[in-house]
Amino acid sequence: MRIKLEDLHKTYTSVSKSGKSSVQAVAGISLDIPENTIFGIIGKSGAGKSSLVRLVSLLERPDSGAVYYDEKRVDNLSKKELIQQRRKTGMIFQNFNLFSSRTAGKNVAYPMEIAGWPKAKILPRVKEMLGLVGLEDKINVPISTLSGGQKQRVAIARALATEPSILFCDEATSALDPNTTRQILSLIKEIQKKMNLTVVMITHQMEVVRDACDNVAVVENGQVVESGCVKEIFTNPQTQTTRDFIKNIASQSNAENRSGDIVKWSEKNGGYLLHFLGQTTGEPILSRITRDCGVSFNILAAGISHLPDEDVGYMECDIIGEDAAIEKAVESLVQNNVRVQRTKITSM
Template identity: 45%
Template sequence: MIEFIGTSKQYRLDKKIIKALDHIDLKVNKGDIFGVIGFSGAGKSTLIRTVNLLETPTEGKVIVDGKDLTTLSKRQLREEKKNIGMIFQHFNLLSSKTVFDNVAMPLTLSGVNKREIEKRVNEVLKFVGLESKTTAYIDQLSGGQKQRVGIARALVTNPKILLCDEATSALDPQTTKSILELLKRVNIEYNITILIITHEMEVIREICNRVAVMENGQIIETGNVLEIFSAPKTKTTRDFVQSVVRDEIPQSIYEQLQVANPNERIFKLKFIGVDVGQPIVSEVVKKFSVDINVLFGNITELQKIPFGNLIIEIVGADTETEKVVQFIKNRNVQIEEVLANGCKPRNYSGSDLGNPIYG
């Protein structure tokens, strides 16, 4: 549906060349709610603005619904843009006009007749829950209502694609949740492909099925949401994941535990799907001559699949701890040794405890 092929964008600042996008290769499939996340300056807003050519790539292709937009004439591009709706962080609404007039604007500019405009505007305002606000002015609305107007305006032309540029970052958490629920309905009921740009991993967790992580104008990691949350490969991705799925305890705690009991080892376990219900800790205590101390645990849900984290302290002989790790590995649970800063892993014969172990 949307494909970036070697897409780059450069700016000249004084005598310097700034690479906002650096040879991006990325594909968004039809029906996706695809999230692109990154810190400020990563290039994500530039990326989304190339989809409707608000930013023209310096090189490479941007293919939308099978057409390379960079090769189209102005007239052809105007027609294609009707299939691409966009909502913005700060709404981009006209305060001097009513809700109805703001939503109707794309149709008015396209010369659609008044009867059709009235019918279509009323349809989308009802869909976003603002049918009672048609004559209200923008300044009379809350932030969430303004964003609903923005969504209605983007939907009024019956687009195939909806671009969301930090669409919830100016909203409070409760309003953000309601807007994300509305976007899910847009995706399902209108069969619209959604591309979301955000710096909030909570948004990715709540709504997206696939995600790409950007840094310095490049895609550094991509995959489905469950893959990214359960096994992030880069530090940047891990930092984003840990902002919503807490799976760490303070380093000072690790160090105190090692001083208090030199025979202890600390491990992080990850459970996915039905594995969340496994009574791992009780089984280990029954089968092996070790003591288990649960330091941290939580369960979240990703794409309706449960995902759990557990950090445990194992106290016992090296050989017995090695058996425990192998037992957990055989139960199809990810296990990774956790070390305090400056501490080196013990040498366990026949095992690789410093690396993630997958069943």
């Protein structure tokens, strides 16, 4: 199902002893989320992404603007119609939101019970959903005995039980360790393909976007500051916010001692960001340009991000030489399918 947002606004007002205060959480957001894809919405804490997902998932109404599912406007539905529409969507959360008093199977059954499914259909569907997430043997196991990853799998099974066409994931992997996070993201991708779902993934982790999403919107101060396909965002970031997110991948990779990601070995700022696409990530382009143009490259950070369909090489560097030689080197980089950004961004 395609989702279209038109100029959404949402302001929250709080009252305290010192008076009223207002926060504009969503400030004119318009987005087109294609059907049958995984769409990421990324932002720092307080950027407005969680408020946005509450509007998109119909948990709250916008102050102004419109939300469309396919060609149907859904933000202005009556209360009864709104409840029916919500039942066509699923939601998974950071803290699982499972009933500790229920077994895994009873948790998965819950949305079908409140939706009025016939009892004869509930148990087969519970078994099917737990099988889908690899927990078919946990149907009678108390939630309290499951690991964090298993709890999130139960939450996914529960969210999909009523056959939704849209799945919202609100920081669904934030409470998980890196290895479990990768497993859950792989599961969501597999399920999305099997069920032809539209998945909207809210996150503050750029590695989640890199590993799972087809498209992404970057949110800051209640507005979309950049959006596009993930490869384009990674290879040609236009805003400081997006560059900061990519920088954080490097910091976390270094802390976890992971190979294959960006490694930073100098605190100095680089004057250029280079992005290598596909085959260019393994070619000796810099050696050829050094020889042909008479310049030197002082490499400050480098690595490869493994996107779902293509590798993207990243390098932060200085180019040293005469001005004319540097310009010739930059032209040669571009001719070799390397994207070049002159930058004064903070060091990674």
